[in-house]
Amino acid sequence: MSLIRLSDEQIELRDRARAFVDDVLIPREESAERAGGRLPSSDVGEIMKAALAARLNGGRHSVEHGGQGWSATDYVVVHEQFGRNTNGLWWWVPDAYNVLSAGTPDQISRYLRPALLGEGWVSYAVTEEYAGSDPSGISTVAERVGDRWRLDGEKWFVTSGDVAAVHIVVALAEDAGPTLFLVDAEADGVEYLDDPPFTHSFPHGHPTLHLNGVLVGDDAVLGGLGQADALQQNWFVEERLGIAAHCVGAMGRLLEEAVAWAAEREQGGSRLIDHQGVAFPLADSAADAAAARLMVYEVAALADAGADRKVVHAKASLAKLFASEAAWRCADRAVQTFGGRGYMRTNVAERYLRELRVDRIWEGTSEIQRLIIARAMERRGVRQVIA
Numbered sequence: 001m002s003l004i005r006l007s008d009e010q011i012e013l014r015d016r017a018r019a020f021v022d023d024v025l026i027p028r029e030e031s032a033e034r035a036g037g038r039l040p041s042s043d044v045g046e047i048m049k050a051a052l053a054a055r056l057n058g059g060r061h062s063v064e065h066g067g068q069g070w071s072a073t074d075y076v077v078v079h080e081q082f083g084r085n086t087n088g089l090w091w092w093v094p095d096a097y098n099v100l101s102a103g104t105p106d107q108i109s110r111y112l113r114p115a116l117l118g119e120g121w122v123s124y125a126v127t128e129e130y131a132g133s134d135p136s137g138i139s140t141v142a143e144r145v146g147d148r149w150r151l152d153g154e155k156w157f158v159t160s161g162d163v164a165a166v167h168i169v170v171a172l173a174e175d176a177g178p179t180l181f182l183v184d185a186e187a188d189g190v191e192y193l194d195d196p197p198f199t200h201s202f203p204h205g206h207p208t209l210h211l212n213g214v215l216v217g218d219d220a221v222l223g224g225l226g227q228a229d230a231l232q233q234n235w236f237v238e239e240r241l242g243i244a245a246h247c248v249g250a251m252g253r254l255l256e257e258a259v260a261w262a263a264e265r266e267q268g269g270s271r272l273i274d275h276q277g278v279a280f281p282l283a284d285s286a287a288d289a290a291a292a293r294l295m296v297y298e299v300a301a302l303a304d305a306g307a308d309r310k311v312v313h314a315k316a317s318l319a320k321l322f323a324s325e326a327a328w329r330c331a332d333r334a335v336q337t338f339g340g341r342g343y344m345r346t347n348v349a350e351r352y353l354r355e356l357r358v359d360r361i362w363e364g365t366s367e368i369q370r371l372i373i374a375r376a377m378e379r380r381g382v383r384q385v386i387a
């Protein structure tokens, strides 16, 4: 029984995604961890093939563009399941940032369609050395040179930048302001400065890219000159909701594993779960998981019902803030439940403890989510945000 009502189609979708995670991803977690996150190409091929067969690729993209045409609720149904997996193995499910759907027919057939089939990764490069939480500080420029644009700048933390066929680059276009440009990874002047190791063991890197006088034509402009900020608003809502849904899935998996362990292992003459000191933190985790889940599905339902975009934006921040902070608390409690085993990288709780940390940082840190929520309460009223 759940207050969250799913249609028969959504239940079938959830079960399909769950089977993919259980049968294809979870069995590969430990080998991915032992290999620093990078699986052999044969495993990657099998994951991608299974994802396509299960019709989990390109979920939010339209059927016309090669996606599945999911609603926001369908999307969280699937991403809750993806969150039950460590090492970000779900990242191998072919997909692409939603801003690409604003492309011209030519851009859609060159970049979006192949990406949704797993035939070309796309990265999204906004962050710079001196512009992170405040992207208005970016200094990458696009200058007009004849009938082309010349891009100069440096981008940090470019997820999948090491494997992408094309980078979506935010640059300040002369006279137009922040604009998205599609830059082929092999273009002259695209230099890879560094591919640093990060806390998590992830399928792809987050390299630093240098754009050194990269020349592109008008056909590289995505969604129109000066449109980057408007296009990114929709991207943020989707990405933040997706992160919150992953965190809900992670909390569910952590609880399943930790409760099973606590109910089986005995110390001091009784099962761990019979020690109040072990049971109470698990109960607190259940409260965190259940509350986060309600928030995530409520935001998705509001988005599907066509609610005010600004209210949905604020509520997506609320869900991301709460779910990401709750999930990390749950991982920490689960590590404690497993004791010394919880400190081994072969243990699911240990992996989650490292991996969930970034959910409080990327797509806007917890502090930035708090700023958005506080401003929304001031401008739109408290009830609009919490009710």
Ligand SMILES: Cc1cc2nc3c(=O)[nH]c(=O)nc-3n(C[C@H](O)[C@H](O)[C@H](O)COP(=O)(O)OP(=O)(O)OC[C@H]3O[C@@H](n4cnc5c(N)ncnc54)[C@H](O)[C@@H]3O)c2cc1C
Residues within 6 Å of the ligand: 124, 125, 126, 127, 131, 132, 133, 134, 156, 157, 158, 159, 160, 198, 206, 358, 361, 362, 363, 364, 365, 366, 367, 368, 371
């Ligand atoms: C693994 C990983 C992958 C990433 N992938 C991508 C990607 O694909 N594309 C991309 O463009 N970026 C990516 N990022 C970058 C990410 O979005 C930024 O790291 C994030 O937005 C924070 O920016 P920053 O690191 O510059 O920190 P800063 O902005 O310098 O913030 C540092 C600290 O100060 C706080 N702070 C900053 N401003 C305020 C304020 N006004 N009020 C209160 N506190 C504040 C922050 O919350 C944070 O705690 C990735 C980052 C990581 C770690």
